Amino acid sequence: MTEREATETPPSTRPHVVIVGAGFGGLQAARGLARAPVNVTLIDRHNYHCFQPLLYQVATATLSPADIAWPIRHILSRQTNITMLMARAEGVDRDRRELLTSEGPLAFDFLVLATGATHSYFGHEEWARYAPGLKDIEDATQLRRRILLAFERAEVASDPETRRRLLTFAIVGGGPTGVELAGSIAEISSHALAPDFKRVDPRTARILLIEAGEQLLPALPARLSAHARERLEAMGVEVLTGRPVIDIGPDHVTLEGGKSVSVSTKIWAAGVRASPAAQWLGADADRAGRCCVKPDLSVPGDPDIFVIGDAAAIVDSEGKPVPGIGPAAKQMGDHVARVIKARLAGSPSPTFRYRHAGDLATIGRNAAVVKLGRFELTGFLGWIFWGLVHVYFLVGARNRIAVATSWLWNYVTYQRAARLITGDVETPPVGELERDGRSLHPPN
């Protein structure tokens, strides 16, 4: 189709671009096609776009879900050629050019799969129920529930062993999510929760950060990684590097070498596996399940189907794999919109070039590590920079104000705004309450 034809096509017969997933990549692709002579349908199983980098703050009671999530419909409401469909994608029929969804099949002319990634337990899927991961809002409120409930249950327990186990937290995986969770749990224990418990002292909580590799934050230079470790240790986090986990059960984590720790709350921040986009397409995938794509992000042999973001495997100009982070997904979303527009105009597809902006992680109050090119920041300045970047990239003025206000309030008062145990799930009682209730009231 030439450009002339495309621009003259009436709306109802325009090519139909179907985008699956409204994360960073899918949303950016949708925006990039705003003025293109196409009809775009954006499909997501949720009605909101979630700002994943701040999920750990929902899990640790600083922010509310609505602070970091925004209705997709509203984000796109001014784009006339785009509509949103809340449905679950279930497969692709390449021959019939249809996406299979929970609401029935949907025909496409171009398909963009931006379906993201989920947790990988390296073949130990049975660990998932004991050590949940953190990929979406439901995960975050569920983790918040587990973390806060551990303190509540410790307060009831009369057996010192039980109390100790309930006040032990293990985070598996020393990337940014693991570091941020460990730091945040250390802070909530020693500040927000400390004055509110009578029987247990939340400050005695034991927080383990377990990393299989030799270094925390492997994307960062050794100096910054060592700094992050020092800061975490100063906050009371026990950092164990070079210690792969070989078993996780309801009440323990076992490390290589046989050391077993009695721990009630376990969080998985280690492995990631791509969503089944490659499987749906019957295309080649790498070990993490990511679909191998061509330099224009299309699937080999099918120039109208693209895979982007965490679901795609591609290398940058230096031959290194493009990392599974938000900025990379956004760049791919931008790129795929350009490719589709070029195709409609009869031009050759441009090649995707990844530009790495930098890496950063926050550790806690006044502490973060930042590397942008040759520029490095730590401590208070790094922390302020980290905060500004994250507020800037949030969607919508209201969310920016809400997050900034919550952080300011948190900084001034040491309190957490969203200490709610929600999502009623049957939790087995500790059942160790002393009959006279006396143990709840220390003599003072």
Place this chain on the structure above:
Amino acid sequence: MTEREATETPPSTRPHVVIVGAGFGGLQAARGLARAPVNVTLIDRHNYHCFQPLLYQVATATLSPADIAWPIRHILSRQTNITMLMARAEGVDRDRRELLTSEGPLAFDFLVLATGATHSYFGHEEWARYAPGLKDIEDATQLRRRILLAFERAEVASDPETRRRLLTFAIVGGGPTGVELAGSIAEISSHALAPDFKRVDPRTARILLIEAGEQLLPALPARLSAHARERLEAMGVEVLTGRPVIDIGPDHVTLEGGKSVSVSTKIWAAGVRASPAAQWLGADADRAGRCCVKPDLSVPGDPDIFVIGDAAAIVDSEGKPVPGIGPAAKQMGDHVARVIKARLAGSPSPTFRYRHAGDLATIGRNAAVVKLGRFELTGFLGWIFWGLVHVYFLVGARNRIAVATSWLWNYVTYQRAARLITGDVETPPVGELERDGRSLHPPN
């Protein structure tokens, strides 16, 4: 026990006051005992105190759960003789003087049951699954899910009948909660959602407010009630009074006289039944299950056990039943603390005297009805007054700021801050998507 003995008692042998429920009544009782020579244990199945009057704003996406809920532990953290226990109360053993809980039995010297109320379907418990009510945070996020999902599903449906049903909302019960929900759903349909849907027009949503009695807001004078009705009708709400509901099914509501309406989202704001406090005690209850109490709020025959708030049945000085509202529960909480202190001091128990401050309900933007004694307000002034009162009674500076900010933002932008469909529950697909997806894109 005389006053001298009480003040000299060491903390570990002080009388143990167990309070069940951290709503308005229970929390107030706990606070009232802050300086008394007793040990207080406050038990709730949640870790938070929820400000029920604003629950409908969580259900209609204006506020986040954390804006109207606050950790009980934190509220009470400065009171040294009080501790909080997160557990479910399951009964009372009057002979052994023990409260039965999910964590085991707990001995008490004084017991205060402030266990609140739940929905009553007047013997039609099967309606509960189709028409949920609004009593706690979980109810509110579940209702938010149903309301927002109805619009999402209408957008997918191709059959006009289905679309119509999905865009019809029925609220059963014309008290303050029903009025506030109806007004709020009308507003969200005509403002926040309207520009974001392509295929259905949320402004065409049909909102029915069904009341069995002859008047909305029966606690208010006829003039204010008529005003509320006019305002609701001006906002597009269909108000049906004098029309009892005789059947509710998955997709319909049937009114007395046989009229059946096809409606997807049904909300129950009609009947209330007390929690089983009277049953636990084997005490007399009124028709709504509320425990009949003596003038000092104790249970007949057991001066150490009290029932307060929505779980108690008592009349005011004019012989009218004390209403099941927050201020009444707070006054009873205050009173029971005074009675316990009087008992410890060997003084006679004072008699509870209810002071009715007034009644108020908000209808929507710039519209509320307020009656305080002989003083009446409507329109913008009433609405501002309603807002100030509610912000004032929220717990904690942070919640006051968060709620006031959300309202201001909502007022200026017409947007709702918390339009999230959370709480993944399997929802059967509409399955009416047109294969070519064309219907999603109106020609424009």
